[in-house]
Amino acid sequence: MGIRLQIVTRSLWIYPVVAGGCNGCQLEILACLSPAYDLERFGVRLAVSVPHADALLVSGSMTQRNLKRMKRLLLEMPEPAIVVAVGACALGQGVFQGSAVISKTADAVLPVQVYIPGCPPKPEAVTAGLGKLIKLIRQNPDR
Numbered sequence: 001m002g003i004r005l006q007i008v009t010r011s012l013w014i015y016p017v018v019a020g021g022c023n024g025c026q027l028e029i030l031a032c033l034s035p036a037y038d039l040e041r042f043g044v045r046l047a048v049s050v051p052h053a054d055a056l057l058v059s060g061s062m063t064q065r066n067l068k069r070m071k072r073l074l075l076e077m078p079e080p081a082i083v084v085a086v087g088a089c090a091l092g093q094g095v096f097q098g099s100a101v102i103s104k105t106a107d108a109v110l111p112v113q114v115y116i117p118g119c120p121p122k123p124e125a126v127t128a129g130l131g132k133l134i135k136l137i138r139q140n141p142d143r
Contacts, residue, residue: 015053021060024120025087088119
């Protein structure tokens with residue numbers, strides 16, 4: 001059994017992190033963990049720290065100040081590190097595009113496996129994106 005399949009057979013622990021932005025995506029991610037949407041019924045749980053996480057949920061535009069921090073967070077994660085880009089800012093810099101402090105998108109810095117678009121994405125979109133991630137892991141357990 002591959003390590004990613006082991007992740008799915010137990011719980012998928014997520015660690016949301018803001019790369020820079022308005023925190024709208026973070027509010028929607030945390031709303032998914034509330035009783036109204038209840039991501040825990042699918043086995044998705046909130047990790048306390050990066051070394052305990054299976055997936056890193058990155059939201060916001062990558063500021064120049066946070067580039068080193070994001071790379072360090074990825075190195076702290078256990079292998080295989082799974083990265084999910086959440087929101088329009090992480091995907092294409094959103095409303096902050098062209099700003100002097102914004103340097104790159106999330107996939108230019110981190111190896112992103114799943115993209116969840118929206119500004120901010122609705123909890124249903126976050127749930128669907130994490131469902132795609134679990135389906136992707138089950139289809140390719142050794143990847």
